[in-house]
Structures are given as C-alpha cells and as structure tokens.
Amino acid sequence: MRIGELADRLGVNPKTIRFYEARGLLPDPARLPSGYRDYGPEDESRLAFIKTAQRLGLSLDEIGEILAFKERGERPCSYVLSVLAAQLSDIDRRIGELVRLRAELVVLKDRADQLATGDACYCGIVEHAGRIGQATTR
Amino acid sequence: MRIGELADRLGVNPKTIRFYEARGLLPDPARLPSGYRDYGPEDESRLAFIKTAQRLGLSLDEIGEILAFKERGERPCSYVLSVLAAQLSDIDRRIGELVRLRAELVVLKDRADQLATGDACYCGIVEHAGRIGQATTR
DNA sequence: GTATAGCCTTCCCCTTGCTGGAAGGTCAAG
DNA sequence: CTTGACCTTCCAGCAAGGGGAAGGCTATAC
Numbered sequence: 001m002r003i004g005e006l007a008d009r010l011g012v013n014p015k016t017i018r019f020y021e022a023r024g025l026l027p028d029p030a031r032l033p034s035g036y037r038d039y040g041p042e043d044e045s046r047l048a049f050i051k052t053a054q055r056l057g058l059s060l061d062e063i064g065e066i067l068a069f070k071e072r073g074e075r076p077c078s079y080v081l082s083v084l085a086a087q088l089s090d091i092d093r094r095i096g097e098l099v100r101l102r103a104e105l106v107v108l109k110d111r112a113d114q115l116a117t118g119d120a121c122y123c124g125i126v127e128h129a130g131r132i133g134q135a136t137t138r
Numbered sequence: 139m140r141i142g143e144l145a146d147r148l149g150v151n152p153k154t155i156r157f158y159e160a161r162g163l164l165p166d167p168a169r170l171p172s173g174y175r176d177y178g179p180e181d182e183s184r185l186a187f188i189k190t191a192q193r194l195g196l197s198l199d200e201i202g203e204i205l206a207f208k209e210r211g212e213r214p215c216s217y218v219l220s221v222l223a224a225q226l227s228d229i230d231r232r233i234g235e236l237v238r239l240r241a242e243l244v245v246l247k248d249r250a251d252q253l254a255t256g257d258a259c260y261c262g263i264v265e266h267a268g269r270i271g272q273a274t275t276r
Numbered sequence: 277g278t279a280t281a282g283c284c285t286t287c288c289c290c291t292t293g294c295t296g297g298a299a300g301g302t303c304a305a306g
Numbered sequence: 307c308t309t310g311a312c313c314t315t316c317c318a319g320c321a322a323g324g325g326g327a328a329g330g331c332t333a334t335a336c
Contacts, residue, residue, distance in 0.1 A: 004312065014313090019294060034302055036313055057239060060293070084243055091240050098233050101195060105226050109219065142283065152284090157323055172331055174284055198322070 002032075006039045010047055017047065025050055025064055057087045140170075144177045148185055155185065163188055163202055195225045 007014040020026045026046060030038040046067075053063045062083050069079065145152040158164045164184060168176040184205075191201045200221050207217065 002313075013295070015295060016293085018314095023293095032313095034313075036302080054293095056243065081247065084247055088240065088243050088247070091236050091243070095233060095236050095240070098229050098236070101193075102226065102229050102233070105194065105222055105229070109222055109226070140284075151324075153325090154323065156286095161322090170284095172284075174331080192322095 001039050003037045003039070006044060006047065009044060010051060012047070012051070020047070020050065020060075023060060023064070025060060025067060056084070057091070058083060139177050141175045141177070144182060144185065147182060148189060150185070150189065158185070158188065158198075161198060161202070163198060163205065194222070195229070196221060 001009075003014045003017055007017055017026065021028065026043065029043060030040075032038050049067075050060075050063055053066065054060070058066075066080060139147075141152045141155055145155055155164065159166065164181065167181060168178075170176050187205075188198075188201055191204065192198070196204075204218060
C-alpha cells in the first residue's frame, strides 16, 4: 500500500511517516516502479506500535531504543518497565503542578470578578498573582 | 544594570532576556558606551510580569497581546480573564488525560510484573496497551 | 605593563514532534 | 489532453529557549 493509505489507516499524516523514516524508527520501505513508497502489514504494525508507545508518553528516542532491542533480538521489557516507572512519577508531578495552578487560577478569577478597576498597572489580575504565587514550583 | 544582573535577580538565563527582546516582549534597552545592554527598574518589573504570566500558563504570544494593550493605554483585564478561563478548561482537560494515562500505566505495570515472558513480540507490555487503551483520547 | 578571568556582543545551530509549502513526477478518469 | 489526486524531494518554521563559537570590554592581580 502507498503512504496515503497507511496514513489513513492509522490516522496519521503522511508527513509523519516520512519523518519517522528519517528518524530511523521505520525502515526504508520498498518502492514501486514510480518511486512511491510501498508498505506492507509489518510496517503497519510497527507504526501502530510506535503510536501506542507514544500515547503512553514515551519519547521517539525511547521508542527507538525499544525497537533497537528488537533488532538485536532482545526483549526490551525491563527497559520499558523502567521507562514506564519514570513516566509514572513524572505524571504524578505534572498532575500536582496542574492542580496547584488550577487552584491559583480559580482564586485569581474570583478575585478579578470583584476587583475595583481603578489602579494604574498592566493588569491587576496578573500583577496580583505575583504576590500570591511566589512559593509555587516552576 | 547589565543583563547578567537582571537575569540573576529574576532567576532567568541572559539568553532568555535577549530572546524576549527579539520577540518584541521587551523594548530595545539603552546601551552603555561599551555596547552592553543597560536595564532599569521598569525593565525588571516588565520581565517579572512576563514570568508571572508565563507561570500562569499564558503563551508568549498571549503575553505580548497583554503588553500591547498597555502600550495602547487600554486595560487588558477582560482579555486576560478570557485567556485565564480558556487556561482553566485546558488544565482540566489535561489533568483528566493524565489521570486516565496514569491509571493505564499502573495496570500495565502490574500486569507486566506477572507476565509470562514467552511470546515473540517487540514488547508485550506496549503491545498489550494497544488493546487496552483504544478508547483513550489522543 | 600584562595576563587572566569574567563579563558582554552577535551569530548560527540544536532540541521535540511534527506541519506547511514549493517545485516537480505519476497515474487514472473524463 | 487536461484536470485532480496522489506522490517525490528539499527547505523552513512553530514553542521557548539552550549551547557554543568568535570576538570585545574591563577590573583585578602580579
């Protein structure tokens, strides 16, 4: 199948497929006489694998590592487990950050709704936030 | 004060200050005879404003909009409020996504810990996730 | 007087994960 | 024969800066 069909099947942009190829995540595909890329089922499953891993939060570099394990005939599962564990703690950190930020935004919005609009500043809403949120983690 | 001192005071990289200048967020500063940038207190408060707004999740483009209001002598607060409201719903969406992803990762990890290691695949952990998580939002 | 260290300047390239466009080739239908 | 939908390559760019080169300024130490 040609690149457009593969892209449609998996809901990605054809450009993305070429990009993965350039990054070494997909092998150089066979070519039709016209020069068009020609993909088979194993390309489809490899691409699906990449997309699933990405949805789990793995970077393309990490996915490349995992695929390289396969090329060497090794099982990457312990590597994957360590990556997933790192993912998990990173996600917990990000959720915590977002929850803190959310609370701060709610305070700002409530305050802004009853704010006297008289003082000369860029914007009292944001400027006041500086005083509230000094201790917040970056 | 020179760029390094301004950067130290606000805990940013001097490169970041030059970058904001190139983006038009900070005005072209005065220069010392040596050609070094020379900043005053109003630059410091403007930079602090940018950093606070950024911590609230605003993009540099949005911050630029807000600063442009000020240049026109208008009060940006209603614009800021709409941006903050959008931020809030975006944050809720992202928190929901992360919580779902977290649950999925926990399932994968638990399953992987007791997984028989006999089947021929890139990695049973990730491949199994494809079957679990089909309905998950991108 | 000079060396050396620590600033500063501009410049361009690197990152992540793509996306868009330009300029051109291929192929089937009307 | 032309139109339109594909495809090819390469170049350029987004956010939000970071890294480092090559060179200029200046204060302090010797």
